[in-house]
Amino acid sequence: MATPVVTKTAWKLQEIVAHASNVSSLVLGKASGRLLATGGDDCRVNLWSINKPNCIMSLTGHTSPVESVRLNTPEELIVAGSQSGSIRVWDLEAAKILRTLMGHKANICSLDFHPYGEFVASGSQDTNIKLWDIRRKGCVFRYRGHSQAVRCLRFSPDGKWLASAADDHTVKLWDLTAGKMMSEFPGHTGPVNVVEFHPNEYLLASGSSDRTIRFWDLEKFQVVSCIEGEPGPVRSVLFNPDGCCLYSGCQDSLRVYGWEPERCFDVVLVNWGKVADLAICNDQLIGVAFSQSSVSSYVVDLTRVTRTGTVAPDPMQDSRPPAQQPPNPSAPLRRIYERPSATGSEPQRVKQNSESERRSPSSEDERESQAEIQNAEDYNEIFQPKNSISRTPPRRSEPFPAPPEDDMATAKEAAKPSPATDVQFPVPKLEVLSRPPVVTSTPAPKAESAIIPATRNEPIGLKASDFLPAVKIPQQAELVDEDAMSQIRKGHDTMCVVLTSRHKNLDTVRAVWTTGDIKTSVDSAVAINDLSVVVDLLNIVNQKASLWKLDLCTTVLPQIEKLLQSKYESYVQTGCTSLKLILQRFLPLITDMLAAPPTVGVDISREERLHKCRVCYKQLRSISGLVKSKSGLSGRHGSAFRELHLLMASLD
Template identity: 80%
Template sequence: MAVSVTTKTAWKLQEITAHSSNVSSLVLGKSSGRLLATGGDDCRVNIWSVNKPNCIMSLTGHTTPIESLQINTNEELIVAGSQSGSIRVWDLEAAKILRTLLGHKANICSLDFHPFGSFVASGSLDTNIKLWDVRRKGCVFRYKGHTQAVRCLRFSPDGKWLASAADDHTVKLWDLAAGKIMFEFTGHTGPVNVVEFHPNEYLLASGSSDRTVRFWDLEKFQVVSCIEEEATPVRCVLFNPDGCCLYSGFQDSLRVYGWEPERCFDVVLVNWGKVADLSICNNQLIGVSFAQSTVSSFVVDLSRVTKSGFILHGLIRDDKPLVQPTPAGSSLRRIYDRPSTSCSKPQSRVKHNSESERRSPSSEDDRDEKESKAEIQNPEDYKEIFQPKNSISRTPPRNNEPFPAPLEDEPVAVKEAVKPSQAVDVQTPLPKQEHSDPIQRPPIAFSTPVTRTEPSVIPAARNEPIGLKASDFLPVVKNQSQTELVDEEAMSQIRKGHETMCVVLTSRHKNLDTVRAVWSTGDIKTSVDSAVAINDLSVVVDLLNIVNQKASLWKLDLCTIVLPQIEKLLQSKYESYVQTGCTSLKLILQRFLPLITDILAAPPSVGVDITREERLHKCKLCYKQLKNISNIVKNKSGLSGRHGSAFRELHLLMAVLE
């Protein structure tokens, strides 16, 4: 008789003794989910392969306990911050210290690597955030504004923003190229422990000790939703790679959330305790936790976890309506731009560096780097993981098979790591470099400033005149040809495969030139008339985006021309067209609807008043057009997301028409 065998949704994978004293921090590599770094009160950073018992490498040099760790996207570099405020960057593949960064005055509480550039961000108990250029060994910016310890830092997927979460209950968003704050999110009532960007959309999630998870819209800069039902503080969060849901780690469970509307898709009981980090590989979620000197790793089989709908362990929740998940690719929000091509000649690293980099370093930094070592503890695992640089696909742990799940009744074996043996020092001396004293300078904008209200209490101080450009925060692209392309050749390469789009854009440019010629005469009404006559909605959108910025340009006769175009825009499949239509309609309603209703309600005049008759005719025409539009607005007010809220606001403004 065949017996069916069931496996667990979550299980403990391993338990190791990671340090000779208490473990103080740990982090997983996000690309493989298999590389683990631990930091301890013994001032060491140890590197492990998940589910292997022996330490691969031990990094020394810090003189105080390790407080924060981060591994870069390629899993080639690791940065560690200590209790004293010092930061060290190691090259794992070369097994050597790369940089020592000094400048913070207290514990390093948070670190993150920039997704493209050679930058590291650090947050400290001293309330400061610093952006470091690892190549030049200098502090690029210092961001001041938090009033308590900065607990988490995250760069946006496009590399243009930095989000910070702190004990002062706030989350702040910084523009890297402009060197200033974009927005401060308030709403949490306790220290904010974690913050995470959605992988695709302009959405940010934050988890707090107030036991809530909040979702923030990065276009409208407001809260999208808030999960408030939890019993313990939020310890870590991670979006699913496709962005369909958010995983949150609590003391005894993993919870799976959606945000529009807020809901819990699933709860997986996992007794991991002090869970510190999460990663995903091969449809498995890996979680790591620590207690005293031991580190435990856990696996959750995501194929057995509900990620959409409202089904929770086979039961449909009755407290919230069943809503179909938004299909992939139909995002209501803007998505990040990730530039991937370039026709410019690659910059020379030597010429790009500052003059001071070629002079001798300060004796303090030189000593710190010479005393920092990367000791290989397990040569076989080290070669297997870090040496095959030229292979097309890296060997394990990058591309391991999924961790096998134990049977329901099978006990999980607990392993203890072999104690690190004395290893050969493989440190390679660095080229000598200088570390100059920080000089306070006013903030300098490197791109067009963001036209948003900027809180005056949050300046960003420039520490070193390094010549940072917005392009430094974009991916470095290797060009096949080392010779610089002339403009004609570059344009020819760009146009390849885009002939249709080039024809469309050329036509649009020609139409805009026609409208611009009329606009230069100062006749706004005729300009709009000419744009409408061209019969190209994209030209109308371009013109409205200009007119919308100055309300004084609007007149009643302009409304009669624009309203039929707004009706078309609101029904467009293009998000930007709908957004422009909503903005123009809101402006018309706020500025002219009271006037239209008053004139239509006024008693008829005695005698002949041609001006009044013309105004009455325009008001009747606008009223009729607004009635037609109100039906569209009413139908679309039930949508979810950003456009839904815009249509609901318009519906309220148009209530007087009913």
């Protein structure tokens, strides 16, 4: 009797030394699943073809370690963000630097390309999210709301929304055309590392270091289900292209989940350690992981994986009937994305043609940034032979063959649970959640806050059509450098006048400060009638609590009320800090003094202190109403106002 041939379900494909120093980031091209980009501590971005040993192209220009990389959908552009906060965009087909984008103040933690327009979103350790227009070389909008590093960004399939995940345990959904937060999804108890949109339905998945995966309904803005018990922090998730399941790259295993109801379809053992990214092509899932300077790639044969509650084929029985499909597998449970029609057009991208004079990078970029083709044969195979239908050569789309069984260098055979027997792997705990009316967060009306960034962060001409594919209309003229400089100079003189006046006012306050009279210094700042000067002074006083006295509170409290109503975030933050300090140090004294019975005789110092306490009490009562009204805001300011509201409870 012939021995049946056992086919592998998962195997290690290759291991390469990707950089001269440690690898700090990597990403797979999602269209082909065959293109790999790595960023390293050597400040380079290297491109590889999966299962080939040689580097295709090395991109230089960054002066600090590359923290994040991302390929656009057609795999023609790559963007890389560094530890210093700079972002560079390269055109892979032209093998040259395209743009350098500056503006973040800390590490770039996440990047994503818009699916249709020429936009890149970046998230940083400085807590900001920025939307960049590649054509205009600049930031067109800044989204502020996270209080810690933004770890992952994803555009929705229709290009209208942006989802962000951060170390502050929250997921936020942003409306690109409105330029505001639509909803905040709380619930995770640890940093959120990854978010992913369902390819068709209004559904969002998020994975966290708290070892859970949560699914969010984007119509009702509420949680659908939660999967607990992951073996470790969730770093990479990926929906199947048809949306039937979600893959989670766990520690040394691949897990396949459904969400309505929440369940684990399959667990496949893969020796990939901490897998960093996943991609799918030709019913094969590609996973990549990195350790020090090495990058390893792995393959999982999805034809042998249970994905939709079906019965997986038995590797020992070729004659087994095909798996039965669930009824109406394509029937969606919720609204489907309405992708704009791209008939007769392709997604917009920067062309290096007759407009190259206006769109070419600066001479400084050309000197510092290069795209070195290190393997011309692989480069030509991938980027050069392309036509109007598809640029992907047939060789790139062939499935990776499984290694022979007796190859000792291959990965350990993945164990497959049989549908007829008990699963031998620890199945994660699935937290069954009923669908509540609304989670703690509400849609846009509640998310709108009176606190907005400075007007310089308003969009510069963004409209809905910017996020749609190009249509057959004459190309809109771009701003040439001279026009752009002219627009910048328009406000330059005004800004110089403002800064000169502020500098003069601060010199006046500083002259009084050197005398050591803090109260008089604050009085002089208030008399100038410039809140920016008051903010500068309070930021210094707040750092040393011993400088605060009761008479100083009587002067500062009216200014705090103005700061809390300001539209500038930094002013609100300073006001909250000062008010919290006053409440913690002086509120018990004020309430005790006012509650004490009158004394016999005349005590001038006590009478003066009692008068100051009455003034402060009156001012605090005036502020308490404002604090109470703002305690319902979302985000970090909402939590700050809620804390102040609790501290002021004794005033009622």
